[in-house]
Amino acid sequence: MENTLGKILIIDDNEDLLFAAKMLLKKHAKEVIIEKNPKKIPFLMNNGTYDIILLDMNFSQDTTSGKEGFYWLKQIHEMDPKAVVILITAFGDVEMAVQALKEGATDFILKPWQNEKLIATLSAAIKLKDSYNKVDKLTKAKKVLEEDVNKPFNDIIGSSAAMKNVFSIIDKVAKTDANVLILGENGTGKELIARAIHQRSLRKDNVFVSVDMGAITESLFESELFGHKKGSFTDAKDDRPGRFEIANEGTLFLDEIGNLSMPLQSKLLTVLQRREVTRVGANKSTNIDIRLICATNMPLHTMVLDNSFRQDLLYRINTVEIYLPPLRERQDDIPTLCDHFLKMYCQKYRKNQKEFSVSAQNLLQKYPWPGNIRELQHALERAVIMSDDDVLDSRDFFFLSGKPVAQDAPESSANNLNLEDVERNVIQRAIDKNGGNISKAAKELGLTRASLYRRLEKYGL
Incomplete structure (x- = not known):
């Protein structure tokens, strides 16, 4: 049973009781903190976290009302709503015990106590604390999943040589915990590839957390990724885990990592090297166990040469590198993608199944799709919504007509020696x-x- 009770805080005005409790509990707890003055509770709560708090109900001589204990119980729960507090008194009765439980106490014990009973009470309390932590983690993970569930997640479509190469790499890397860097233009489906790796990994039953690094301001970077303690800054109204903690035992996907400034790159590198995070305003670190996948549309290797991206961070994140080709480099996949999105949006908007005319097929095949698959998807969705016919022709994609159409690449011949x-x-x-x-x-x-x-x-x- 050694060190199974975690970190314990005991507040009581009886010094003999404090030292006796510490001697008893130090064999079973990771750490035992004792304090005679209850007015130091706010300081203790702001500078540490405790698995169990033992709180005396009466600090004034000849007082048996328990009012002081109830007051400090309320203060503790305002600072940490999930605190596990056990009230202790020499003057307890059933009515006071019931009131203590109603006020949020976990349990209630009388002094002098029996050592075996005290240990049993604390053991039950630590199990309750563990269940609170698990529920809290599951609730936050569920919230992240619910936020992500509305994002489009369709099967990866493609049979071109370029995509077959991508599939081959995914098959090789998915079952490992190797860090992966996905390179590709905007709209090529980098997050889709990241999710595919997660779904084929040994962590597939755990959470997948996606973070758009380009959308996080420098001032909120540490709070969003590493979490914060209540009161650590103006809007920090509650303790909040960062994305690293939420993704623990799962996969963390950092999109647009090339947008990070050098100072933020340094902070990220430190966390990846130490495999631990420290919440803003906290004094202790939390170990993390994640599978890291990063993505960017920026040329990180060139940025390293320009001293705008850390070489050591690049080495850390790209154990395996996947290049996701733009749509213009995988034109063989365009017809399949068009059919897929056409069927999907006809079902979504409850329209008869439509088909493409030859002119529409030619336009969609030749168009360069600078916005890649995302642009193709939006074009099909708009056409399905606006068209009343069962056949889509080139006129249903008039909004593409003013944009440049793909041309054959210039040949190195006598006619073109540029x-x-x-x-x-x-x-x-x-x-x-x-x-x-x-x-x-x-x-x-x-x-x-x-x-x-x-x-x-x-x-x-």
Whole structure:
């Protein structure tokens, strides 16, 4: 039973009782804190957390009303609503015990107590505390899941060479706990890939927590990711776990990680190295056990060379790297994606199942989709809503007509010897040939990865 009672705080004006209790309980508790003056309770509560609090009901001589105990019980619960408090008194009766329980006490014991009975009472209390913590964690995890459930999560669709390469990497990495970095333009489905990895992992029965790093301000970064204690800043009205704690034993997905400033990168790196977080305003750390997946549309390797992204953080997050190709590099998947979204939105908006005319198919196939799958999805949804016909033609996608239509890449022939066009075409062909694998494409081109990333950014590939 050693160290099974956690951290205990005892407040009583009888010094002999305090030391006797500490001697008894230190064999069974992780730590025992004793205090004679109840006025120090606010200080003690603000500078530590306790698994069990033993609180005397009477601090004034010849007082048997228990009013002081009830007063401090109320103060403790205002500071920590989930505190497990056991009231102690030498003048207890059934009526006072009932009132104590109504006021929020966990239990009620009389002094002098029997040691075995005290240990049994505290053991029951610590089990109750553990159940509170589990319920609290499940409630917060459920809230995160409910927030995420409304986000679109469709099966990954694609049979192109580039997507087959992505699927192969997912199959290899999913069952491990390796950190994964997903690179790709906006709208390519990076979060979908992250969820697919989680669903195929050993953590699939635990929570998947998604965080948009680009939407978190510098001032709220630590609070959102690491959590905070009540009163640690103006709007901190309650204790709140951060996303790292909520994702414990599950998967944490940090999207748009390339948007972090250097100071925030440093704070994130520290947490990843130590595998523990400290809430804002707290004095103790909490161990974390997460599977980390990050994503960005920014060229992190180039940013390392420019000293705008930490190299050690990049090494930490990209044990395995997945390049998610833009839609223009996987045109073979466009018809399948179009059919999928057409069926989905016809069902959603209770419309007859529609189909595409040849002109619509040609337009959708040739259009470059700068917004990638997200743009394609929105285009299909709009067309289904606005069209009254069972056949969608090019006129139902008039809003795309003013945008540039994809053209064949310029060939390095006698008719076009522009060096930039030739280089762009060669790079595009290398990327396509290697299924979007940057490392293989760079090796075939005789370039370093960083050099290839700079050229990809230069040509908008």
